[in-house]
Amino acid sequence: MRSKWMVPVALLLIVAGFTALSAKRPRPEPPLTQATIQAETGIPVELVDVRIGSADESLSVTGQLAADYQVNLSPKVAGKVSQILVEEGSYVAKGAPVVRLDSDDAARQMQQARAGVEQAKSGVKVAEARLAQAQTGREVGDVTSFSQIAQAEAGLKSAEANLEMVTTGARKQERQHADNAVAIAKTNQDKALSDFRRYKALFEQGAVSAATLEAYETGLKIAQANYNSAVQARSLVEEGARNEQVRQAEAAVRNAREAVRSARAASKTNEVRAEDVLAAKAGVASAYASLSAARAALATAEQNVRNHTITAPRSGWITQRFVETGQYIGPGTPVVSLVDLGTIVMKADISETDMAKVRAGLYAAVRVDALGNRVFAGRVESLIASADPGNRSFTARIRIDNPEATLRPNMFARADIAVRRIATAMLVPKSALVNRNGGTEVVSVVDDKAEFVDVRLGLVTGDDIVVESESLKPGDRIVPAGQDRITDGAKVKPE
Numbered sequence: 122m123r124s125k126w127m128v129p130v131a132l133l134l135i136v137a138g139f140t141a142l143s144a145k146r147p148r149p150e151p152p153l154t155q156a157t158i159q160a161e162t163g164i165p166v167e168l169v170d171v172r173i174g175s176a177d178e179s180l181s182v183t184g185q186l187a188a189d190y191q192v193n194l195s196p197k198v199a200g201k202v203s204q205i206l207v208e209e210g211s212y213v214a215k216g217a218p219v220v221r222l223d224s225d226d227a228a229r230q231m232q233q234a235r236a237g238v239e240q241a242k243s244g245v246k247v248a249e250a251r252l253a254q255a256q257t258g259r260e261v262g263d264v265t266s267f268s269q270i271a272q273a274e275a276g277l278k279s280a281e282a283n284l285e286m287v288t289t290g291a292r293k294q295e296r297q298h299a300d301n302a303v304a305i306a307k308t309n310q311d312k313a314l315s316d317f318r319r320y321k322a323l324f325e326q327g328a329v330s331a332a333t334l335e336a337y338e339t340g341l342k343i344a345q346a347n348y349n350s351a352v353q354a355r356s357l358v359e360e361g362a363r364n365e366q367v368r369q370a371e372a373a374v375r376n377a378r379e380a381v382r383s384a385r386a387a388s389k390t391n392e393v394r395a396e397d398v399l400a401a402k403a404g405v406a407s408a409y410a411s412l413s414a415a416r417a418a419l420a421t422a423e424q425n426v427r428n429h430t431i432t433a434p435r436s437g438w439i440t441q442r443f444v445e446t447g448q449y450i451g452p453g454t455p456v457v458s459l460v461d462l463g464t465i466v467m468k469a470d471i472s473e474t475d476m477a478k479v480r481a482g483l484y485a486a487v488r489v490d491a492l493g494n495r496v497f498a499g500r501v502e503s504l505i506a507s508a509d510p511g512n513r514s515f516t517a518r519i520r521i522d523n524p525e526a527t528l529r530p531n532m533f534a535r536a537d538i539a540v541r542r543i544a545t546a547m548l549v550p551k552s553a554l555v556n557r558n559g560g561t562e563v564v565s566v567v568d569d570k571a572e573f574v575d576v577r578l579g580l581v582t583g584d585d586i587v588v589e590s591e592s593l594k595p596g597d598r599i600v601p602a603g604q605d606r607i608t609d610g611a612k613v614k615p616e
Contacts, residue, residue: 162612162614163569163612163613163614164571164606164607164611164612164613164614165613165614165615165616166566166571166600166603166607166613166614166615166616167600167601167602167603167615167616168566168598168599168600168601168615169549169550169553169598169599169601170595170596170597170598170599171547171548171549171593171594171595171596171597171598171599172547172548172595173545173546173547173548173595174545174546174548174582174585175542175543175544175545175546175582176542176543176546176548176579176580176582176585176587177539177541177542177543177580177582178539178540178541178542178543178580178582179486179537179538179539179540179582180471180475180478180479180537180538180540181535181536181537181538182469182470182471182517182535182536182537182538183469183470183533183534183535183536184467184468184469184470184516184517184519184533184534184536185467185468185531185532185533185534186465186466186467186468186489186521186528186529186530186531186532186533186534187465187466187467187468187530187531188460188461188462188465188466188530189461189464189465189466189520190435190437190460190461190464191440191458191459191460191461191530192434192458192459193443193455193456193457193458193459194219194220194431194433194434194455194456194457194458194459195431195452195453195454195455195456196220196222196428196429196431196450196452196453196454196456197428197452198222198227198425198428198429198452199449199450199451199452200222200223200224200429200449200450201222201223201447201448201449201450202220202221202222202444202445202446202447202448202449202450202456203221203222203223203224203446204220204221204446205219205220205442205444205445205446205456206218206219206220206221207219207220207439207442207457208439208442209439209440209441209442210438210439210440211438211439212436212437212438212439213433213436213437213438213439213459214433214436215433215434215435215436216432216433217432217433218430218431218432219431219432219433219439219456219457219459220430220431220444220456220457221429221430221431222429222430222431222450223429224426224429224430227422227425227426227428227429228426230422230425231419231422231423231425231426233422234415234418234419234421234422234423235419237415237418237419238412238415238416238419240415241408241411241412241414241415241416242412244408244411244412245405245408245409245411245412247408248401248404248405248407248408249405249408251401251404251405252398252401252402252404252405254328254329254330254401255330255397255398255400255401256398256401257328257329269336269339269340269343269384270381270384270385272309272313272340272343272344272347272384273343273347273377273380273381273383273384273385274381274384275305275347276306276343276346276347276350276377276380276381277374277377277378277380277381279302279306279347279350279351279354279377280350280354280370280373280374280376280377281374281377282298282302282354283299283302283350283351283353283354283370283373283374284367284370284371284373284374288367288370296355299351299354299355300355302351302354302355303348303351303352303354303355305351306344306347306348306350306351306352307348307351309344309347309348310341310344310345310347310348312344313337313340313341313343313344313345314341314344316337316340316341317334317337317338317340317341320333320334320337321334321337330397339383339384340384342380343380343383343384346376346377346380347377347380349373350373350376350377353369353370353373354370354373431456433459434459435459435461436461436463437459437460437461437462437463438459438460438461438462438526439457439458439459440458440459440460441457441458442456442457442458443455443456443457443458444456444457460530462523462526462528462529463522463523463524463526464520464521464522464523465520465521465523465528465529465530466502466518466519466520466521467485467487467499467518467519467521467534467536468516468517468518468519469485469516469517469518469519469534469536469538470509470512470514470515470516471504471514471515471516471517472513472514472515473508473513473514473515475540476504476508476515478538478540478541479501479504479515479517479538479540480501480504481501481502481503481504482500482501483500483501483538483539483540484498484499484500484538484539485498485499485500485501485519485536485537485538485539486498486499486536486537486539487499487519487521487534487535487536488534488535488536489528489532489533489534489535490533490535491532491533492527492528495527497521497522497523497527497528498521498522499519499520499521499522499536500519500520501517501518501519501538502518502519502520503517503518504516504517504518505517505518517538519536519538541580543579543580543587546579546580546587547587547588547589547590547593547594547595548582548585548586548587548588549563549576549585549586549588549599550584550585550586550601551581551584551585551586552584552601552602553599553600553601553602553604554576554578554586555573555604557573560575561575561576561577561578562574562575562576563576563588563593563599563600564599564600564604564607565592565593565597565598565599566598566599566600566613566615567597567598569612569613569614569615570610570611570612570613571600571607571608571609571610571611571612571613572609572610573609574590574592574593575590575592576588576589576590576593577589577590598615600613
């Protein structure tokens with residue numbers, strides 16, 4: 122019996138001992154929560170500065186791309202297509218031949234026109250030679266006529282003096298005068314003979330006219346007559362006057378008078394020479410007019426040959442071909458279509474409400490869905506003044522440089538047109554905005570304490586937005602994300 126009770130009693134003692142030991146140990150404190158920790162150290166946040174910058178208001182539009190320059194090339198003349206030098210899709214440089222027409226007939230006409238120019242040049246040379254001959258004849262004639270008249274008048278005076286001498290008798294001074302007269306007459310005769318021979322040779326060479334030679338022949342005859350008269354006069358002085366000598370002296374006077382008349386009559390020939398000069402000048406003018414006409418005909422023929430080759434007016438791409446080799450075409454018939462892809466135009470639709478915002482010169486960032494996020498710089502070139510009656514929208518032409526020919530006609534495009542710019546504005550990230558209490562606020566941090574500040578919104582520019590606020594200024598620190606974890610007045614810990 123004793124052993125039965127000992128085991129339960131021992132168990133009770135052991136339990137009582139453990140209970141006593143447990144009562145002496147301290148109870149553990151409850152675990153710390155995240156909120157408790159953040160309340161003491163602050164909520165970790167990222168901060169950014171309120172900054173000053175420029176802001177652009179952009180207008181998003183869509184439209185279709187088109188070539189700024191596209192033209193169908195055609196010939197100016199009719200003819201048969203002899204060569205097609207391009208294919209659809211090929212690139213051609215400015216001035217490169219595209220299509221040639223058969224130009225054999227045009228080339229022959231050009232050769233004939235060149236021959237006409239050479240013939241006209243020869244005509245000018247002949248006319249100028251005739252003018253030079255006529256001018257020389259007139260100049261020589263003027264000098265000769267003056268000299269012949271002077272000689273004839275001198276001979277007349279000598280003959281008259283001789284007549285007076287034979288009728289009155291000679292004195293010593295008269296004999297000396299007679300000798301001098303003979304010497305002078307001999308010198309004039311020799312000169313006249315030499316001039317006649319020289320001009321006769323020139324006449325035989327065709328260098329002077331017959332009228333000029335006749336004038337010198339007349340001068341020789343006058344000089345010879347004057348010399349004979351002088352010799353006879355000296356003879357009378359030496360021998361004394363006889364009736365026959367008196368008659369001879371009188372005859373000499375008559376001859377001298379006739380020589381004066383002939384010399385003066387010969388001077389009338391110069392009037393004819395002047396008319397010859399005028400006629401020669403007219404011939405030169407006519408020859409030059411013929412040369413000008415021949416050159417104009419040659420220029421026309423050369424242009425006609427060039428017109429048989431159709432060239433690219435500017436560099437570009439051949440998009441379509443309309444003719445085949447051997448085909449006969451007329452002036453104005455399209456042969457190929459040429460597109461210059463160096464500049465592309467986007468025809469953007471502008472709504473009635475936005476039309477007043479758009480003007481020429483505004484920058485546009487153009488994107489094409491097929492080309493990913495690549496941005497092409499453009500400028501608004503013009504705004505069509507009238508609206509499309511179907512959708513009441515206006516069309517803006519946006520010019521885009523396309524040096525790599527990446528953009529192609531008929532592509533769908535989007536553009537953001539910078540319609541307004543604010544040069545100086547207060548900017549915050551759009552992610553910093555919080556809709557709270559029926560308004561828009563940002564979380565400002567001052568001395569590690571959060572404060573919700575009311576803001577008024579302005580233009581959106583990329584990831585930023587323009588704001589206005591009496592409680593916010595440039596340089597203030599704000600929370601750009603995670604504002605839902607923050608309460609007004611909470612302690613924060615900038616990271």
